[in-house]
Amino acid sequence: KEKTLAMIKPDGVGGNYVDIIKKIILDSGFFITQEMQLQLNEDAVKSFYAEHSSKSFFLDLVKYMTSGSVLIMVLEKENAIADWRALIGPTDANKAKVTHPKSIRAICGFNSERNCVHGSDSPQSAVREISFFFEKSSSD
Ligand code: ATP
Numbered sequence: 001k002e003k004t005l006a007m008i009k010p011d012g013v014g015g016n017y018v019d020i021i022k023k024i025i026l027d028s029g030f031f032i033t034q035e036m037q038l039q040l041n042e043d044a045v046k047s048f049y050a051e052h053s054s055k056s057f058f059l060d061l062v063k064y065m066t067s068g069s070v071l072i073m074v075l076e077k078e079n080a081i082a083d084w085r086a087l088i089g090p091t092d093a094n095k096a097k098v099t100h101p102k103s104i105r106a107i108c109g110f111n112s113e114r115n116c117v118h119g120s121d122s123p124q125s126a127v128r129e130i131s132f133f134f135e136k137s138s139s140d
Helices: 010-014 018-027 042-048 058-065 080-088 093-099 104-108 123-133
Strands: 002-008 031-039 069-077 117-119
Touching: 002 018, 002 080, 002 123, 010 018, 010 058, 010 069, 018 031, 018 069, 018 104, 042 058, 042 123, 069 080, 080 104, 080 117, 080 123, 093 104, 104 117
Parallel strands: none
Antiparallel strands: 002 069, 002 117, 031 069
């Protein structure tokens, strides 16, 4: 089975969306094989989102992502990476509300920054992001 990294961002955790998001995850056939709630610091966010370091929104993104705790999960199922991206919907939650009203970002996101969840966008990012947060287990 394929693994992907899912994150409920500070607005999702702070807005009490954890239970509803987990229900959507399980109802969609994913297994949550690892999970951890933590408060990210600036260095961790800068490193996690290094590919966006030159973007105009980078410092806002760091502020947002350090504004409260996040819930990190490893999700497993066949086609987990693409299926989780489809389930969360477009980056801009305002667009998601129009084009993908059943997506998670439509349900609990606010705009193009505060979009309540993250998902790895490729097999390479999934491997990088899972090992960013979790030690490799001996069965991997
Ligand atoms: P993620 O990587 O968090 O799953 P994504 O792949 O849909 O999101 P990216 O383009 O990788 O979107 O952007 C990473 C994050 O940076 C977004 O989820 C959002 O929180 C923030 N972001 C993206 N675009 C903007 C923007 N135009 N203004 C403010 N914040 C933004």
